[in-house]
Amino acid sequence: MTPMWRLTLRNALAHRSRLALTWLAVALGVAFVAGSLVLTDTSSHLLDAQFRTTSAGVDLTVRSAAAFNSAMGVEVQRDPLPADLTERVDAVPGVARVRAVAAGAGQLQVRGRTVAPNGPTLVGSWGEAPFTAYALRAGHAPRGADEVVLDAATARQQRIALGDRITVSATTSHTLRVVGLTGIGGQEGLANSAVVLVDLPTGQSLLGLGSRVSSIEVLAAEGVAVPGLSARLTAALGTQYAVTNSQDAAAASADAAKESIRYLRIVLLALAGAGLVVGAFLIANTFGIVLTQRARELALLRAAGATSRQVFGSVVGEALLVGLAGSAGGTLLGVGAARALRGLARSAGLALPDGPLTVTGSTLGIALAAGTVVTLLAALGPARRAARVAPVEAMRASEPAPSAPRRGRLTTGWVLLGLAAPLLVAAGWMRSIAGVGLGAALLLVALVVLGPVLAPRLARLVGRPVERLGVPGRLARESTVRNPRRTAATVTALALGLALISFVSVLGGSVKAISAAGTEAIRADLLVQSSGEEMLGGLSPEVVGRVDRLPDVAVVSRARFGHWLDQGATSALAAVDPVTLPEVADITMTAGSLSALGNDGIVLAASAATERGLQVGDTLAMTFPRDGEQLLRVAGVMADESAQALSSRYILSLDGYARHYSEDVDATVYVKLMGGVDQSRARAALKAAVADFPNAQVRDQAEAAAGRAAAIEQVIGLVTVLLGFAVLIALLGITNTLALSIVERTREIGLLRAVGMTRTQLRWMVRAEAVLVAAVAVVGGIVLGLGLAVATLAALAADNPVVVSIPVGQLLAIVAVAVLGGLAAGLLPARRAAQLDVLASIATQ
Amino acid sequence: MTTIPAITPIPAPEPTTPGRATTDHTAPGHAAPGHAAPGHAAPDPTGPIAARAVDVVKTYGRGEAAVRALDGASVDIQRGRFTAVMGPSGSGKSTLVHALAGLDSIDSGQILLGDTDLGALSERDRTLLRRERLGFVFQAFNLIPALTAEENLALPLTLAGTRPDPVWQAELVQMLGLGARLRHRPAELSGGQQQRVAVGRALIARPELVFADEPTGNLDSRAGAALLTFLRDATRSLDQTIVMVTHDPGAASYADRVVFLADGRIVDEQVDPTAESVLSHLARLDAQVGG
Numbered sequence A: 001m002t003p004m005w006r007l008t009l010r011n012a013l014a015h016r017s018r019l020a021l022t023w024l025a026v027a028l029g030v031a032f033v034a035g036s037l038v039l040t041d042t043s044s045h046l047l048d049a050q051f052r053t054t055s056a057g058v059d060l061t062v063r064s065a066a067a068f069n070s071a072m073g074v075e076v077q078r079d080p081l082p083a084d085l086t087e088r089v090d091a092v093p094g095v096a097r098v099r100a101v102a103a104g105a106g107q108l109q110v111r112g113r114t115v116a117p118n119g120p121t122l123v124g125s126w127g128e129a130p131f132t133a134y135a136l137r138a139g140h141a142p143r144g145a146d147e148v149v150l151d152a153a154t155a156r157q158q159r160i161a162l163g164d165r166i167t168v169s170a171t172t173s174h175t176l177r178v179v180g181l182t183g184i185g186g187q188e189g190l191a192n193s194a195v196v197l198v199d200l201p202t203g204q205s206l207l208g209l210g211s212r213v214s215s216i217e218v219l220a221a222e223g224v225a226v227p228g229l230s231a232r233l234t235a236a237l238g239t240q241y242a243v244t245n246s247q248d249a250a251a252a253s254a255d256a257a258k259e260s261i262r263y264l265r266i267v268l269l270a271l272a273g274a275g276l277v278v279g280a281f282l283i284a285n286t287f288g289i290v291l292t293q294r295a296r297e298l299a300l301l302r303a304a305g306a307t308s309r310q311v312f313g314s315v316v317g318e319a320l321l322v323g324l325a326g327s328a329g330g331t332l333l334g335v336g337a338a339r340a341l342r343g344l345a346r347s348a349g350l351a352l353p354d355g356p357l358t359v360t361g362s363t364l365g366i367a368l369a370a371g372t373v374v375t376l377l378a379a380l381g382p383a384r385r386a387a388r389v390a391p392v393e394a395m396r397a398s399e400p401a402p403s404a405p406r407r408g409r410l411t412t413g414w415v416l417l418g419l420a421a422p423l424l425v426a427a428g429w430m431r432s433i434a435g436v437g438l439g440a441a442l443l444l445v446a447l448v449v450l451g452p453v454l455a456p457r458l459a460r461l462v463g464r465p466v467e468r469l470g471v472p473g474r475l476a477r478e479s480t481v482r483n484p485r486r487t488a489a490t491v492t493a494l495a496l497g498l499a500l501i502s503f504v505s506v507l508g509g510s511v512k513a514i515s516a517a518g519t520e521a522i523r524a525d526l527l528v529q530s531s532g533e534e535m536l537g538g539l540s541p542e543v544v545g546r547v548d549r550l551p552d553v554a555v556v557s558r559a560r561f562g563h564w565l566d567q568g569a570t571s572a573l574a575a576v577d578p579v580t581l582p583e584v585a586d587i588t589m590t591a592g593s594l595s596a597l598g599n600d601g602i603v604l605a606a607s608a609a610t611e612r613g614l615q616v617g618d619t620l621a622m623t624f625p626r627d628g629e630q631l632l633r634v635a636g637v638m639a640d641e642s643a644q645a646l647s648s649r650y651i652l653s654l655d656g657y658a659r660h661y662s663e664d665v666d667a668t669v670y671v672k673l674m675g676g677v678d679q680s681r682a683r684a685a686l687k688a689a690v691a692d693f694p695n696a697q698v699r700d701q702a703e704a705a706a707g708r709a710a711a712i713e714q715v716i717g718l719v720t721v722l723l724g725f726a727v728l729i730a731l732l733g734i735t736n737t738l739a740l741s742i743v744e745r746t747r748e749i750g751l752l753r754a755v756g757m758t759r760t761q762l763r764w765m766v767r768a769e770a771v772l773v774a775a776v777a778v779v780g781g782i783v784l785g786l787g788l789a790v791a792t793l794a795a796l797a798a799d800n801p802v803v804v805s806i807p808v809g810q811l812l813a814i815v816a817v818a819v820l821g822g823l824a825a826g827l828l829p830a831r832r833a834a835q836l837d838v839l840a841s842i843a844t845q
Numbered sequence B: 001m002t003t004i005p006a007i008t009p010i011p012a013p014e015p016t017t018p019g020r021a022t023t024d025h026t027a028p029g030h031a032a033p034g035h036a037a038p039g040h041a042a043p044d045p046t047g048p049i050a051a052r053a054v055d056v057v058k059t060y061g062r063g064e065a066a067v068r069a070l071d072g073a074s075v076d077i078q079r080g081r082f083t084a085v086m087g088p089s090g091s092g093k094s095t096l097v098h099a100l101a102g103l104d105s106i107d108s109g110q111i112l113l114g115d116t117d118l119g120a121l122s123e124r125d126r127t128l129l130r131r132e133r134l135g136f137v138f139q140a141f142n143l144i145p146a147l148t149a150e151e152n153l154a155l156p157l158t159l160a161g162t163r164p165d166p167v168w169q170a171e172l173v174q175m176l177g178l179g180a181r182l183r184h185r186p187a188e189l190s191g192g193q194q195q196r197v198a199v200g201r202a203l204i205a206r207p208e209l210v211f212a213d214e215p216t217g218n219l220d221s222r223a224g225a226a227l228l229t230f231l232r233d234a235t236r237s238l239d240q241t242i243v244m245v246t247h248d249p250g251a252a253s254y255a256d257r258v259v260f261l262a263d264g265r266i267v268d269e270q271v272d273p274t275a276e277s278v279l280s281h282l283a284r285l286d287a288q289v290g291g
């Protein structure tokens, strides 16, 4: 070990209390990164395992053909298979055994209460090994119309015993007796799901299949090659059926389920990145301050013959040590973080499977590298400044004044700012989201560069009221202004976090406003909606029938949703009943009419028609899961507000929908009551009528709006909580900077105390400084967040009018939390300062 | 207070006009106080007591490494007098004035400021007492860098939430010759100017007692003499009580009385000292301590 390295090591150890918060910042950021990776790896892994287990022993699966397998994380539903297909499959040479399967999603009620697992409730027909991995743990297999077998995990959680009655509903609803409890592939059940197994006829009835089946599972005979058999089956059955290797089918299903996890991963890593960036400011500040305090020592080293490159190396070495130690600690914390993140994500309504955590080598590598690289990059600036310390400074009596930012740097900053601001405005105006992104990036760089100039000015302005505190306030303000670079780094870090939070909050508020836009066009008295808020609806068609039969009900009209491919890109459409819809909603057509929809037409929102240059009578090519690409006749164009009311820019008739989709579930049932009927009485009657379909929720307009808002709010809430983490690191930065500058100002503090500043006054002085820094960050952050949100909303609005809804209450809450956070961040340094011994402080060199 | 007795202003930044009798500041030992200001009678050595230390013991460290910085020190500080504290390095001078000024606690004995027993006060009360009834001038680093000279001057009062009496402040500024420098920060002031601001700050609240620990230690002889003259005149014309620690017999000669410390105890004292008398006294002490 060279002497320089020994010195580096000794320095890092000697300054470990000063570096402790830096370590913590790195560790927290890395923990977030590692936690995100572990969580998403685990979820993918569990989903893979789950789908593999359920089709473990099967060679081939026969289903109806579909143009695409899944969209937006949802597997498309396929047409049921005709009853006689099972025999045809069985007759193909090389097939040893076949099993007809009824399977789908449903709901489960126990003792009048809905069992809502985090994931789906799977309804299926019972099968024995080797077809399935079901393994009875108690009772017997389901036989007959009133028997059901439940997975052991759900039974345990819901305290369901053999002999209990449960209500299972899908297309129809049945009350069944639990006759067996099963494990699945050695496990008690499936992660996140409830599994309900009945015999095939009961399954067909529950799922509304009639005599048809969902799929056919095939076992190849001894010695028969599976690919060859697959080809022969395909040839024998024809192209309307798809024969898939079961493992491929499982992988495809898993992929569909994992799509949302991929999005989650991107979001989590982006947020973790924000935490790391904020941490980088803290790291840079710590190194900057510690090195300023050690300037004399560094100068002595230089005077004793150390080259500036050696000094640089020793600082970078110290950063490397801190980075490695922090990353190691953070990686260890990552497993705990993954658990915490899973809890958070679930409480925000994301279905993540439960199970043991998966920690991969690449997770460890990425987490360690991320933390170390960020620390090193952050320490580069301070290291370069340290290397510039001249040997003569060893002889200098007083601390050098903090260096002013250089002219070139300032010019760059102003130029960048001058470019960014108009770019953002122009990009917003021209609806270019890429332009907004570029402008935002430029703006951030400009603000980081200009921080040392802007932060003190802002501090002077914002600090006016602090002066009311008298001398302590005055000194607090002075001290934020005195060291611009330091204040700027602390402020920028916090402002960044707050900007992101206010950005998300404005975006969320506006999305809510957009989702509510046009809903005044809906005139229905009541709505029945699926409680899951799932895109593809979930109400059994039985629901609409039951509602329709109620005497108080005048009109029912239902709406469904579906995915389609628009030249390869997933898009959504709604299907309505052209006859009844006008009775429950005011739809404004600008051309053509709803009644012209037929079963081959489509109505476009005006904006979509303009984008595509389509008019009534033209055709639009759309790819549907069931029947692939089809040409639809444009039957009409509706006002954008009407499209917003229906939550889609592409509208089919229910008849058309039935041609292109196998799904048979409703998203919303609009209900218009007879004149003079008491709404609350009608509502009670509706509720009673659909009571055995637990996901059917009867709502009035306000509740429907709240339901839409709730889903958005949950996501916004999750993102805000996770961004709060970056803010926490930034607040740690305030604590850290203040604690370090207390060390620097020891003598001054001793003097103030000697002259008669009480401990209370001293504590307020330090806290006021912390609050002031936080307040400056609040002003900067919120202005920045608002600006970027407005530009983004403008860019995203495309041809629609720009809707900006500023959630004032939330923003005020952000202000309050940040300022209180600043106060809290100042507590520790304030206590430290107050504990300083008066005389010892004065004697400090 | 309606009339403020005139005392010698300190010329600043350079002495321009000679003061009345104190023309030659640089001549060591010339300034026996009694002769310097003929208008004033020689002070009465047995005046009322402003502060009193009784059998004060102060130990630093523990066990083997314990140092008895004060070892039964007893001293009376007379009101309206300029008292110098002298003694060899490490004899406990700083410790004594720190204890008297309530900056440090003591192990045993008693410190009385007027009727107030410092030992009975809480930390907070001692702080309030410091800013209301005491002033302190350190050897260096007396000023808050972020505040202007004027703000530093008023610091004890602004900390207490009050403002200085403008007449008194103007008077002090004029006497200390700081008029042109009030808006400057400490970094823009010379060492002598900084110390004068510090003295002004010690006096701004009209404290009962002012302590100064080697206030001229970092000044050249001219600036030092100006400051000492000011301190002495303050005792004369303002009836201010001042206790000053010094190494310099010349500085001690400005005082009305010198007390000598050795090994944490008062070993001797001298009234109306001159530089020569202090020097010979110290020599005698050294011989005693050494022998």
Ligand SMILES: Nc1ncnc2c1ncn2[C@@H]1O[C@H](COP(=O)(O)OP(=O)(O)OP(=O)(O)O)[C@@H](O)[C@H]1O
Pocket (backbone or CB within 6 Å): B060, B061, B067, B068, B069, B087, B088, B089, B090, B091, B092, B093, B094, B095, B096
């Ligand atoms: N904080 C401390 N910790 C330990 N010992 C101390 C401390 N302060 C003073 N001492 C010791 O107490 C003794 C008296 O110190 P003090 O500072 O009062 O001496 P002094 O007379 O002012 O000396 P000088 O003329 O050098 O300023 C010395 O031996 C000193 O080493």
Ligand SMILES: [Mg+2]
Pocket (backbone or CB within 6 Å): B093, B094, B095, B213
């Ligand atoms: Mg001393």
